[in-house]
Amino acid sequence: MKKILIIFLTPILLLLFLNINIVFAAIPQIEREALIALYNATDGDNWNNNTGWKEPPLHIDKFAMPGTEGGWYGISLNSENNFVSGIFLHYNFLTGIIPLELGNLTNLTELNLRSNRLTGSIPREIGNLAKLTELNLRFNQLTGSIPREIGGLISLKNFLLWYNNLTGSIPIEIGQLPSLECLELSDNQLTGNIPQEIQYLNNLTQLYLNDNKLTGNIPSGIGSLIHLTDIYLCGNQLTGSIPNEIGNLENLKLLYLGWNLLSEDIPDTIRYLTKLERLNLGGNKLTGDVLWIVDLTNLTYLILERNQLTGNIPSGIGGLKNLEILTFAYNKLIGAIPYQIGNIPNLRELHLSSNQLSGNIPSSIGELSKLRVLKLYENRLTGAIPSEIGQLTNLLFIDIDSNQLTGRVPDQTINLTKLYDNQNNFCGNYLFTDNQIVRDFLNLKQIGGDWESCQIEPCIGDLEGNDNDVDGADLSVLANDPSLIELEILAANFGRTDCMNY
Numbered sequence: 001m002k003k004i005l006i007i008f009l010t011p012i013l014l015l016l017f018l019n020i021n022i023v024f025a026a027i028p029q030i031e032r033e034a035l036i037a038l039y040n041a042t043d044g045d046n047w048n049n050n051t052g053w054k055e056p057p058l059h060i061d062k063f064a065m066p067g068t069e070g071g072w073y074g075i076s077l078n079s080e081n082n083f084v085s086g087i088f089l090h091y092n093f094l095t096g097i098i099p100l101e102l103g104n105l106t107n108l109t110e111l112n113l114r115s116n117r118l119t120g121s122i123p124r125e126i127g128n129l130a131k132l133t134e135l136n137l138r139f140n141q142l143t144g145s146i147p148r149e150i151g152g153l154i155s156l157k158n159f160l161l162w163y164n165n166l167t168g169s170i171p172i173e174i175g176q177l178p179s180l181e182c183l184e185l186s187d188n189q190l191t192g193n194i195p196q197e198i199q200y201l202n203n204l205t206q207l208y209l210n211d212n213k214l215t216g217n218i219p220s221g222i223g224s225l226i227h228l229t230d231i232y233l234c235g236n237q238l239t240g241s242i243p244n245e246i247g248n249l250e251n252l253k254l255l256y257l258g259w260n261l262l263s264e265d266i267p268d269t270i271r272y273l274t275k276l277e278r279l280n281l282g283g284n285k286l287t288g289d290v291l292w293i294v295d296l297t298n299l300t301y302l303i304l305e306r307n308q309l310t311g312n313i314p315s316g317i318g319g320l321k322n323l324e325i326l327t328f329a330y331n332k333l334i335g336a337i338p339y340q341i342g343n344i345p346n347l348r349e350l351h352l353s354s355n356q357l358s359g360n361i362p363s364s365i366g367e368l369s370k371l372r373v374l375k376l377y378e379n380r381l382t383g384a385i386p387s388e389i390g391q392l393t394n395l396l397f398i399d400i401d402s403n404q405l406t407g408r409v410p411d412q413t414i415n416l417t418k419l420y421d422n423q424n425n426f427c428g429n430y431l432f433t434d435n436q437i438v439r440d441f442l443n444l445k446q447i448g449g450d451w452e453s454c455q456i457e458p459c460i461g462d463l464e465g466n467d468n469d470v471d472g473a474d475l476s477v478l479a480n481d482p483s484l485i486e487l488e489i490l491a492a493n494f495g496r497t498d499c500m501n502y
Contacts, residue, residue: 026067027077030104031084035075036063037101038087042094042118049073049092078107086110090136094118098137103128114138114160121145122166127152134158138184141165146185151176162208163187170209175200184208186232191215194233199224210256211235218257223248234258234280241265242286247272258303259283266309271295282306282327290314290328298322305329305351312336313357318343327351329375334358337381342367349373353399356380361405366391377401377425384408385431390415402428409433409442419445427454 026032044050052071055064069084070077076086084105094116102111103125109132118140126135127149133156142164150159151173159180166188174183175197181204190212198207199221205228214236222231223245229252238260246255247269255273258280265288266281273279276296280303287308293299294316300323309331317326318340324347333355341350342364349372357379365374366388372395381403390412397420409431424445432452433439442451 027069027081027083029066031107032061032063032066032069034099034101034104035069035072035084036061037099038089039063041099042089042096042116044094047073047089047092047094076110083107086112088112090114090116092116096120098123098126098142100125102126105129106131108132109155110134110136112136113140116140118142122147122161124149126150129153131155133179134160136160137164138162139164143167145169146171146190148173150174153177155179157203158182158184160184161188166190169193170195170214172197174198177201178203180204182206182208185212187211189213193217194219194238196221198222201225202227204228206230208232209236213237215239217241218243218246218262220245222246225249226251228252230254232256234260236260238262242267242270242281244269246270249273251275253277256280257284262286264288266290266292268292274298277301277322279303290333293317294319296320300346301325303327304331307331309333313338313341313352315340317341320344321346323347325349328355329353331355336360337362337365337376339364341365344368345370347371351375352379354378358382360384361386361389361400363388365389368392370394372396374398374400376403377428379403381405385410385413387412389413392416394418396420397423399425400429401425405429405431407431409438411435411438414438414441416445421445422447422449426451428456430456 039053044053051073052068053063057065059065069075070081074087074089074092075084077083078085085107086109090112094113097120098118100123103123106128108129111132114136115138119142121144122142124147127147130152132153135156138160143166145168146166148171150171154177156177157179162184169192170185170190172195174195180201183204186208191214193216194209194214196219198219204225207228207230210232216238217240218233218238220243223243226248228249231252234256241264242257242262244267246267252273253275255276259282262284263286266286271292273296275298277298278301279299282303282305284307289311290304290309291314293302294314297319299320302323305327311333312335313333315338317338321344323344326347329351335357336359337352337357339362341362347368348370353375358381360383361381363386366386371392374395377399382405384407385405387410390410393415395416396418414437421444425447426442443449
C-alpha cells in the first residue's frame with residue numbers, strides 16, 4: 001500500500017518542486033500563438049512586467065507550458081480557462097506594432113494596450129473580434145487610418161483611440177456599431193467630414209472627436225442621439241451652423257464646439273439643454289444674442305469668447321448660481337455689466353474684455369468672493385472703480401486697460417494681496433491716487449511697473465467725447481507705441497482659452 005501511495009504522490013511532489021502550476025485545460029493553439037505574436041511584436045522581454053510568460057519549464061516555443069496562459073501577466077481567461085477573454089497590458093512599456101494575429105482571439109471581450117509606445121497601423125484583422133466590448137489604444141503612436149473592418153465589432157461599447165497619430169477619415173462603418181457607448185478619437189490628425197452614419201449609434205453617451213482636422217458641417221442627425229451626455233468637437237475646422245436639432249439632446253451635460261469655423265446665429269433651441277454644465281462655443285464666427293443663457297441654470301463653465309455676438313448681457317445671468325467660469329471676451333456686446341453679476345457666488349473667472357460695454361463697474365462685483373481672474377479691458381466703461389473691489393481678496397489677476405474709468409483709485413485696492421506681481425494692467429484710463437501706499441502697491445502689480453505713466457491725461461476734449469485730439473495732437477500715433485503694443489499682446493494672450501482648457 002505504501003509503495004502504491006509513493007508512486008501516486010511522486011509526480012505531484014515533482015511538480016511542486018519545479019514550481020509548475022497544475023492546469024486542467026489549455027487554450028486553443030491558435031490563441032496561444034496570437035499571445036506569443038503579441039509578446040514578440042512588442043519587445044516583451046523589456047516589458048515592465050512579463051511575469052509568467054517565460055517561467056520554466058519552457059515549451060518548445062520557448063514560452064511557459066501550454067495551460068499556464070491564465071498566469072501570464074495581463075492575460076485573463078474565461079471561467080473554464082479554455083479561451084482568452086481579456087488582455088490588459090496598459091502602462092507596460094510595449095514597443096512595436098500590434099500583430100495581425102490578435103484577430104484570431106475571437107472570444108476576446110477586452111483589449112487594453114493604452115499608454116505604451118505602439119507604432120504602425122491598427123491591423124484590419126481587429127474587425128474579427130465580434131465579441132469585443134472595449135478597445136483601448138489611447139496614448140500610443142499609432143499611424144495610418146482607422147480600418148473599415150471596425151464595422152465587424154458589433155459588441156463594442158468603448159472605442160478609445162485618443163492621442164495617437166491616426167490619419168484619414170472616420171469610416172462610415174462606424175455606424176454599424178449598435179452597442180457603442182463611448183467613441184473617443186480625440187487628438188489625432190483625422191480629416192474629412194463627421195459621417196452622417198453616426199446617427200445610428202443609438203446607445204452613444206460620449207462623443208469625443210476634438211483636436212483633429214475634421215471639416216464640413218456638424219451632421220443634423222446628431223440630434224437623434226438622445227442618450228448623449230458629452231460632445232467634444234472643438235479644435236477642428238468645422239463650418240456651417242450649429243444644427244437646431246442640438247436642442248433634442250436633453251441629457252447633454254458637456255458641449256464643446258469651440259475653436260472651429262462655425263457661423264450664423266446660435267440656435268435658440270440650445271436653451272432646452274437644461275442639464276448642460278459646460279458650454280464652450282468660443283473661437284468661432286457665431287452671431288446673435290446671448291439671451292438664451294438664462295435658461296441654462298446648471299452651467300458651471302460658459303465660454304463664448306471670440307465670436308461676433310451682439311446685444312446686452314441679460315440681467316437674468318444672476319440666476320446661474322453654479323457658474324464658475326464666464327467669458328464673453330472678444331465679441332460685440334453692448335450695454336452695462338448687469339448688477340446681478342454679483343449674485344453668482346461661485347464665479348472664479350470673469351472675462352468681458354474687448355466688447356463695447358459701457359456704464360460703471362457695478363459695486364456688486366465685490367460680492368464675488370471666489371473671483372480669481374477679472375478681465376474688463378478694451379471696453380467703454382466709465383466712472384470710478386468701486387471701493388467694493390477691495391473685497392475680492394482671492395483675486396490673482398485684473399486687467400481694466402483701455403476703458404474710460406476716472407477718479408481716485410480706492411484705498412481698498414491694497415487688500416488685493418494675492419495679485420500676481422508685474423502681471424496686472426490698470427493702464428489706459430483716467431485714474432490717479434494721492435496715497436503713496438496705493439501707488440507703491442499698484443506699481444508692484446502693474447505690468448512693467450509705474451501704472452500712473454500709462455494713464456491718459458484728462459482734458460476738456462476727452463471729457464466731451466473727442467477721443468482723437470489732445471491739445472491738437474492725434475492720439476492715433478499711440479497705436480505705434482511699442483510698449484502699448486506689447487501690453488496689448490500680453491493682455492490678449494494671458495490665460496487664452498484653447499479647446500480643452502475648460
